[in-house]
Amino acid sequence: MDADRLRETYRLMLLARRYDEEAVRLQRQGELVAFPPMSGQEAAQVASVLALSPADMVFPSYRELGVAVGRGVDMTGYMLAFRGAWNGGLYDCRRNRFAPMASSVGSHLLHAVGWAMGARLDGRDEVAIVYFGEGATSEGDASEAFNFAGVFRAPVVFFCQNNGWAISVPAERQSAGEIWRRGEAFGFPGVRVDGGDAEAVFAATSAAAERARRGEGPTLIEALTHRFGPHSTADDDTRYRERAEVETARRNDPLGRLRARLAASGVPDSWFSDAEDEARLAVSELRASLAAAENPPAVEMFDFVYAAPPPALALQRSQLEELLGPDA
Amino acid sequence: MPELSMVQALNAALRHCLAAHDRTLVFGQDVGRLGGVFRVTDGLQHEFGERRVFDTPLAESGIVGVAVGLAMAGWRPVPEIQFDGFSFPALDQMLTNLAKYRGRSRGAYDMPVTLRLPSYGGIGGPEHHSESPESIYAHTAGLKVVTPSCAQEAFNLLVAAIRDPDPVIFMEPKSRYWAKEEVALEPAGLPIGRACVVRAGSDATLVAWGPMVHRCLQVASAAEEDGVSLGVLDLRCLVPLDEATLLTSVAETGRAVVVHEAPRTAGFAAEVSARLMEGAFGSLKAPVQRVTGWDVPYPSGAVEQQYIPSVDRILLAVQRVLDY
Known part of the structure; x- marks a missing residue:
C-alpha cells in the first residue's frame, strides 16, 4: 500500500468507527431498533474492500459497516435497515455493487458464488467478495458454496472475519479445525491473516482478487479479528466473555496500530485531527439525515x-x- | 402436430427457450450428458454446450443458491432439482432467498428463476421420490407455483414460466411424464396464472391440478355412464390463482370436489375451499368436499395406490355433494 492509500484506509476506518459508535448511541436513544456493532474489525473490513475494483460485487452480512463505508454506500440508506425501514437496506445496491445485507447467516455465500459464475460465463474479469463470520462457516451452505466455487473455479473471494464469537458461542465450538485450511479440501488456497493489520489484509485480498481475475478461482481468507462490543445492542457480552479479553483487544486496536504506523512514517498530528473533524462532521450529518428520513x-x-x-x-x-x- | 410425451414436450420447451434467449441456463444433477434421470434435458448439452447446460455437484441448496446469484448477474437460470423430496434440502434458499430477493433489494434484482421439480407420486418410487409439497411453496409469498397436467400444457407453461420475471416452482407430474398427445410447439404467449376448464359439466365441478387432472377426467367419464355430468377445472397455477375462473366454474354447478395427492391437513384444497366459501357461498348447493392423500408420510410404493385419490374415492365425494 502506498502512503496515500494507507492514509485513505485510516480515514475510512476512523469514519467507520465513529459511525459505529453513533449507531450504538442512536439505538440507545430509540432511533434504531437494534444494531450489530463492528468496532474492532475496521482494518479487516475497510482494507479488504479497498483491494477490489468498483465493478467487483460485494456480498455483505449484517455486520459490515466498515465494508459499506469503504465502498461508499449511502450511510443513511444503510442505517435505515436497523431502524426497520426496509430489510436489506435502502441504499442503491446496483450503483455501489453492494448487495442487500444478508441476515440469514451463511446463505449469501452461494449468491456470491452464483454471481461469480455468471461473471465468468460472460467473460468479464469481475470478482465477487463475500463477507461472513466464523459462525457462518458451520452452516451447510458455506460448505456447498466452497464446493461450487472450487468446481466451477468461480472468481470469488471468501472473506471470513473470525472475531472469536458467534453471539455467545466461542470459535472452538464452531470448528475443531482451522477455517482457512478448508480451502485446500475444496481445491483452492486458504490464507490466515491478522485482521487487525490493514496492510496485511489489503495484500491478502489483492492477491486473492487478482488470482480470481486471472481465472484461477476462489480463495478463502480467514482474518482474525475482535469485536469490541456485544453481538448486537440486544446482547450482553459480559455474560459469556471475560473483560480481560476485550481489554486486550482494545489495546491492539487496529485503528491505533495504523495510526502508529502512519505517525512513524511522518504523518503529522494535524492530519489526524483533521480526519477526526471530518468524521465528526459526517456523523452529525448522518444523525440529521436519519432524523429527516421517512420510512417507506x-x-x-x-x-x-x-x-x-x-x-x-x-x-x-x-x-x-x-x-x-x-x-x- | 407431433405426438409427444410430456417429457418430450418439456424438452422442446427448454430447447425453445435456450435457442430464443441466450441468457437461459439449464443446470442441476445429471442434466448434462445423461440428459436428466427422466431425460427431460436430453440432448440439450450437446446442442447448446457445457457453458449453458451443465451438471452441478449433488447439493440442492447449492443449486438454488447459485441460481439466485446467477439471476443477480443477469442470467435466466432453469435449475432442476431431481425429485420433489430433494427440494427440502434447498428449502432455505427457496423460502429465505429466492422468494425474497426482489423484495430485499426493493426491486433492484429480478429473480427470473424457473425451478423444475419432478413431483408427486404414482411411479412406485423409493422414499422421498413422490412428495407433493405444493402448499409449502404456495404459502411462501414471492414464489409462483405452476404445475401442468398434460404435454401441451407442459410445453406452454414451461415457456411461460421461463419468460416470467419472478421465481416459479415448476412441478412436473412424473406419473404423466410418458402420456402422449399431439403438441403444438408454438408458444401460446399466455401469461401464467390462468386456469383451464378441461371438461364442461353441469352437476358438479372437480377442481384439480397436475396428476389429478387426468384422474378427475377418468372420474368424469365414469360418472357420465351413470348420467352424471361433471366438469373438470385444471388450476394449472396455484400462485397466482385464477380465482375468477374458479368461482365462475363452481358457481355454474354449485357443487365442488377438490382433489390433490398431498396430505389433507393444510393442503391446497383447504385454500381452494376457503376461496369458494368467501367468493361463491351464495351459489354453493353443498359443502365443498376434499379428496386428498391421507395425513401420513407418503407410503412405500407397493401401497401408494391406496394413498393417492382413486376414481372410487372421488366418486364417493361426488355422491356426497350430489346427495346433500
Whole structure:
C-alpha cells in the first residue's frame, strides 16, 4: 500500500468507527431498533474492500459497516435497515455493487458464488467478495458454496472475519479445525491473516482478487479479528466473555496500530485531527439525515413481492391502503 | 402436430427457450450428458454446450443458491432439482432467498428463476421420490407455483414460466411424464396464472391440478355412464390463482370436489375451499368436499395406490355433494 492509500484506509476506518459508535448511541436513544456493532474489525473490513475494483460485487452480512463505508454506500440508506425501514437496506445496491445485507447467516455465500459464475460465463474479469463470520462457516451452505466455487473455479473471494464469537458461542465450538485450511479440501488456497493489520489484509485480498481475475478461482481468507462490543445492542457480552479479553483487544486496536504506523512514517498530528473533524462532521450529518428520513409507506410491503402484483395481492394492498387512509 | 410425451414436450420447451434467449441456463444433477434421470434435458448439452447446460455437484441448496446469484448477474437460470423430496434440502434458499430477493433489494434484482421439480407420486418410487409439497411453496409469498397436467400444457407453461420475471416452482407430474398427445410447439404467449376448464359439466365441478387432472377426467367419464355430468377445472397455477375462473366454474354447478395427492391437513384444497366459501357461498348447493392423500408420510410404493385419490374415492365425494 502506498502512503496515500494507507492514509485513505485510516480515514475510512476512523469514519467507520465513529459511525459505529453513533449507531450504538442512536439505538440507545430509540432511533434504531437494534444494531450489530463492528468496532474492532475496521482494518479487516475497510482494507479488504479497498483491494477490489468498483465493478467487483460485494456480498455483505449484517455486520459490515466498515465494508459499506469503504465502498461508499449511502450511510443513511444503510442505517435505515436497523431502524426497520426496509430489510436489506435502502441504499442503491446496483450503483455501489453492494448487495442487500444478508441476515440469514451463511446463505449469501452461494449468491456470491452464483454471481461469480455468471461473471465468468460472460467473460468479464469481475470478482465477487463475500463477507461472513466464523459462525457462518458451520452452516451447510458455506460448505456447498466452497464446493461450487472450487468446481466451477468461480472468481470469488471468501472473506471470513473470525472475531472469536458467534453471539455467545466461542470459535472452538464452531470448528475443531482451522477455517482457512478448508480451502485446500475444496481445491483452492486458504490464507490466515491478522485482521487487525490493514496492510496485511489489503495484500491478502489483492492477491486473492487478482488470482480470481486471472481465472484461477476462489480463495478463502480467514482474518482474525475482535469485536469490541456485544453481538448486537440486544446482547450482553459480559455474560459469556471475560473483560480481560476485550481489554486486550482494545489495546491492539487496529485503528491505533495504523495510526502508529502512519505517525512513524511522518504523518503529522494535524492530519489526524483533521480526519477526526471530518468524521465528526459526517456523523452529525448522518444523525440529521436519519432524523429527516421517512420510512417507506407500509403499503410498499406489497410492491416488490412480484414484478407485477397478481390480482389477489393488489386487492390486499388496496384493503390496507383503505384501512390506513391518507397516511398510507 | 407431433405426438409427444410430456417429457418430450418439456424438452422442446427448454430447447425453445435456450435457442430464443441466450441468457437461459439449464443446470442441476445429471442434466448434462445423461440428459436428466427422466431425460427431460436430453440432448440439450450437446446442442447448446457445457457453458449453458451443465451438471452441478449433488447439493440442492447449492443449486438454488447459485441460481439466485446467477439471476443477480443477469442470467435466466432453469435449475432442476431431481425429485420433489430433494427440494427440502434447498428449502432455505427457496423460502429465505429466492422468494425474497426482489423484495430485499426493493426491486433492484429480478429473480427470473424457473425451478423444475419432478413431483408427486404414482411411479412406485423409493422414499422421498413422490412428495407433493405444493402448499409449502404456495404459502411462501414471492414464489409462483405452476404445475401442468398434460404435454401441451407442459410445453406452454414451461415457456411461460421461463419468460416470467419472478421465481416459479415448476412441478412436473412424473406419473404423466410418458402420456402422449399431439403438441403444438408454438408458444401460446399466455401469461401464467390462468386456469383451464378441461371438461364442461353441469352437476358438479372437480377442481384439480397436475396428476389429478387426468384422474378427475377418468372420474368424469365414469360418472357420465351413470348420467352424471361433471366438469373438470385444471388450476394449472396455484400462485397466482385464477380465482375468477374458479368461482365462475363452481358457481355454474354449485357443487365442488377438490382433489390433490398431498396430505389433507393444510393442503391446497383447504385454500381452494376457503376461496369458494368467501367468493361463491351464495351459489354453493353443498359443502365443498376434499379428496386428498391421507395425513401420513407418503407410503412405500407397493401401497401408494391406496394413498393417492382413486376414481372410487372421488366418486364417493361426488355422491356426497350430489346427495346433500
